[in-house]
Amino acid sequence: MLAESAPDTPARGIGNGFDLIGDVHGCGDLLETLLEKMGYQRRDGVYTHDARRAIFLGDLIDRGSHIQKALEIVRTMVDAGTALVVMGNHEAHALKHCLGHGGRGFTMPRAGGRSERVMFETLQQFERLPTLWSSYLEWFLEMPLCLEFEHFRVAHACWDEALLRPFLAEHPDGRIDRRFLAAASIQGSPEHRVLDRTTRGTQLRLPRGEVIHSMDGSRRSVFRTHFWARSPQTYGDVVFQPDPLPDEFEDHPLSDAERDRLVHYERSQRPLFVGHYWCEGIPSLPTANVACLDYSAVRGGRLVAYRFDGEAALEAGRFCWVSAVE
Numbered sequence: 511m512l513a514e515s516a517p518d519t520p521a522r523g524i525g526n527g528f529d530l531i532g533d534v535h536g537c538g539d540l541l542e543t544l545l546e547k548m549g550y551q552r553r554d555g556v557y558t559h560d561a562r563r564a565i566f567l568g569d570l571i572d573r574g575s576h577i578q579k580a581l582e583i584v585r586t587m588v589d590a591g592t593a594l595v596v597m598g599n600h601e602a603h604a605l606k607h608c609l610g611h612g613g614r615g616f617t618m619p620r621a622g623g624r625s626e627r628v629m630f631e632t633l634q635q636f637e638r639l640p641t642l643w644s645s646y647l648e649w650f651l652e653m654p655l656c657l658e659f660e661h662f663r664v665a666h667a668c669w670d671e672a673l674l675r676p677f678l679a680e681h682p683d684g685r686i687d688r689r690f691l692a693a694a695s696i697q698g699s700p701e702h703r704v705l706d707r708t709t710r711g712t713q714l715r716l717p718r719g720e721v722i723h724s725m726d727g728s729r730r731s732v733f734r735t736h737f738w739a740r741s742p743q744t745y746g747d748v749v750f751q752p753d754p755l756p757d758e759f760e761d762h763p764l765s766d767a768e769r770d771r772l773v774h775y776e777r778s779q780r781p782l783f784v785g786h787y788w789c790e791g792i793p794s795l796p797t798a799n800v801a802c803l804d805y806s807a808v809r810g811g812r813l814v815a816y817r818f819d820g821e822a823a824l825e826a827g828r829f830c831w832v833s834a835v836e
């Protein structure tokens with residue numbers, strides 16, 4: 511357990527332990543089951559634990575059928591101080607869609623790409639509750655992009671020290687505002703780089719216009735990459751996503767320019783918790799100081815938590831999960 515005086519110790523006597531919870535994506539029922547499994551009890555309408563707090567890794571919304579329920583559970587916990595939350599790329603997308611570009615507010619998107627379809631389905635769940643949706647948008651804007659404690663860090667997809675250190679110097683609470691959001695809609699702006707890198711991580715583009723045929727039926731020309739390989743040599747050393755690369759690209763050498771675009775989170779840094787990457791199977795640790803907690807709950811996988819008590823080396827035995835399909 512952490513020392514009483516450690517800055518990680520939450521205020522209000524709630525306790526020392528943190529339960530980090532991966533992408534909920536509207537799986538409100540599954541979230542209740544997970545919280546109850548970990549000993550959280552509903553008191554006055556708020557899930558509370560006598561000795562621990564929850565930290566949600568973002569992507570509460572989109573895709574699942576119980577988005578309102580998921581949002582209500584998490585917001586009541588955050589308001590009561592029994593949980594913290596960081597912004598995911600899906601909250602960032604909702605903010606850009608509904609508040610960015612002059613604030614179009616509650617508008618149904620025109621038929622568009624994958625993310626527009628997903629957003630449309632979320633807005634349909636709030637079709638009769640535009641005021642409630644607006645209040646959640648305001649709440650999304652309050653979510654910090656990252657959290658940093660003495661013994662650990664939290665971000666939805668990636669901790670890029672070179673981008674986050676100056677950002678945190680200007681935004682000590684990790685939060686953005688409407689001005690930042692508007693600036694982040696401009697590709698390549700400093701604000702775009704911070705928001706995009708932290709909530710979506712790094713990606714590389716396949717050469718020669720090659721595409722990956724994704725499980726969800728779409729075709730992608732880019733692939734998601736991780737940030738814990740010490741000296742990656744090939745695409746296969748850094749790919750981190752459910753869809754495998756076409757065989758011929760596993761051993762494709764990384765160019766210097768590609769390697770420069772990647773991020774490296776040093777093994778000596780404090781533990782980092784992320785979601786985002788649609789992992790599958792039994793939760794495991796890719797490295798001793800990084801845990802990904804997104805195990806595709808909304809695609810029939812697992813909703814996963816890590817029960818952290820200040821350990822410097824993460825332990826696979828501390829994962830806790832509920833399966834979407836028993």
Ligand SMILES: [Mn+2]
Nearest residue numbers: 533569786804
């Ligand atoms: Mn996600």
